[in-house]
Amino acid sequence: NAGVTQTPKFQVLKTGQSMTLQCAQDMNHEYMSWYRQDPGMGLRLIHYSVGAGITDQGEVPNGYNVSRSTTEDFPLRLLSAAPSQTSVYFCASSQEGWETEAFFGQGTRLTVV
Amino acid sequence: AQSVTQLGSHVSVSEGALVLLRCNYSSSVPPYLFWYVQYPNQGLQLLLKYTSAATLVKGINGFEAEFKKSETSFHLTKPSAHMSDAAEYFCAVSEPEYGNKLVFGAGTILRVKS
Numbered sequence: 001n002a003g004v005t006q007t008p009k010f011q012v013l014k015t016g017q018s019m020t021l022q023c024a025q026d027m028n029h030e031y032m033s034w035y036r037q038d039p040g041m042g043l044r045l046i047h048y049s050v051g052a053g054i055t056d057q058g059e060v061p062n063g064y065n066v067s068r069s070t071t072e073d074f075p076l077r078l079l080s081a082a083p084s085q086t087s088v089y090f091c092a093s094s095q096e097g098w099e100t101e102a103f104f105g106q107g108t109r110l111t112v113v
Numbered sequence: 114a115q116s117v118t119q120l121g122s123h124v125s126v127s128e129g130a131l132v133l134l135r136c137n138y139s140s141s142v143p144p145y146l147f148w149y150v151q152y153p154n155q156g157l158q159l160l161l162k163y164t165s166a167a168t169l170v171k172g173i174n175g176f177e178a179e180f181k182k183s184e185t186s187f188h189l190t191k192p193s194a195h196m197s198d199a200a201e202y203f204c205a206v207s208e209p210e211y212g213n214k215l216v217f218g219a220g221t222i223l224r225v226k227s
Contacts, residue, residue, distance in 0.1 A: 042219040050213045098207035098215035099145040104156030
């Protein structure tokens with residue numbers, strides 16, 4: 001009964017490094033999204049996907065890439081980390097559309113120094 | 114473009130008092146509206162949702178919200194606050210006709226005083 005699993009839970013990067021945040025769901029959900037959470041700004045949408053092979057940009061996509069080669073996985077890549085990308089990142093999934101319940105992972109706390 | 118505005122980044126109530134968290138939305142069509150709650154160091158979980166059925170929506174833990182189209186509002190209420198209600202609350206909107214996105218407000222931190 002895993003739901004949405006994010007790894008790692010914590011990460012410290014140096015400026016300019018790249019990394020991939022992993023997100024996997026075992027509920028066969030079509031819709032998946034990545035958000036970043038910053039104090040006073042709520043959750044801002046980075047990228048989202050409505051099915052395998054289909055992705056689109058959200059509000060704050062710059063500096064991030066995604067792909068959706070399988071239904072289960074939706075990794076988020078930071079190409080060249082910057083201090084402005086210090087944040088808590090959440091992955092979410094939903095069965096057939098966001099009008100149904102969105103399930104969230106526990107988050108990845110990323111610090112870029 | 115769809116968006117939500119939450120009035121008040123922090124709300125403080127006494128235990129047993131009414132909880133009122135405000136949310137206004139911007140949408141060109143009737144949207145789907147949601148309230149999510151986040152407890153410390155956890156992900157978000159759904160409290161309740163409006164999807165064009167009854168305008169008064171009841172959720173978990175005694176919360177409810179009323180969709181008012183004339184006021185473009187979807188305020189969250191609970192008659193009597195408990196200490197366990199202390200958390201951050203997010204209003205969210207989705208408009209399937211305008212992109213399959215779920216967009217969140219800035220959040221309101223609820224503090225419950227004993």
